[in-house]
Amino acid sequence: PKVKREQIKYFTASDKKETVITPEDTQQAYIYFGAPFNYSYKEKDQYKAKIAEYLLGGAGFGSRLMEEIRVKRGLTYGAYAMLRRTKYASYLSGYLQTKLSTQDEAKKLVQKVVDDFVSKGITAEELEAxxxxxxxxxxxxxxxxxxxxxxxxxxFYYGRPLGFSKEQLKKIETVTLDEMNDFITSHKELSELSFSIVTKK
Structure with a gap:
């Protein structure tokens, strides 16, 4: 060893459901959002978080956020959300931009999409896709x-055995709808969204 090892400090995402407005000379509203995700990188069923992330906001046109905010209502070109699972923090983070006039509507819609996701789970068709x-x-x-x-x-960095990703892939193939919905609906904290919005002065 050539360096001093340091303990990684862990940060917990805010659950205060705050909205911070930053006024700028801008023609669009930039909406960033986040919430706690009580889930460790050490968990063995990472594949469930991967599926949930994909369907909530990581799948482009296959995700709930994109479907509800862009496809159905045309409020944005893109809406994205990720479930971050690292050594220093575990949280949901997401982003979209929209017209100034639809800023409030888009913000409410993000909250509704996440609320519906964690309360009702996903469909068999979504899981199969x-x-x-x-x-x-x-x-x-x-x-x-x-x-x-x-x-x-x-x-190696996350302390997993080599080949862990391949094993997770096999589990993705066999996971059931009930198992996925039990996982998703157990994470009600994802609804505790805070927003940071850059908008017109």
Whole structure:
């Protein structure tokens, strides 16, 4: 060892459901949002968080946020959300931009989409679509040497056995709708959204 090892400080995301407005000379409203996610990177069922993240806001046009905010209402070009699971924090974070006139509507809609997601869970069709994409696109995530090295590094960094990702992929193929909905509806804290909005002065 050549360096002094430091204990990583853990940060807990705010559950205060605050809204912070930052006035700027802008033509659009930039909406950032986040919430706690009481889930550790050490958990063995990371594949469930991966599916939940994909369907809530990580799937582009296959996600709830994109479907409700862009496709159905045309309020934005894109709406995204991620479930971050790191050594220093675990939280939901997301982003969208919209017209100044639809800022409040978009904010309320984000809250509603997340509330519905954690209260009702997902459908069988959504789960099947997520499985097909996550399993089917796997070769693209391990195509190059650098991708494979990066995956091996991450497995080491997070204290997981080599091959952990492949095992998780097998579990994605076999997870049931009930198992997924039990997982999603157990994380009510995701509804404790805070917003930071950059908008017109």
């Amino acid at each position: 997520a499985k097909k994409f996550l399993v089917g696109s796997e070769p693209l995530r391990t195509e190059t040497l650098s991708q494979r090295l990066n995956r091996a590094y991450n497995e």
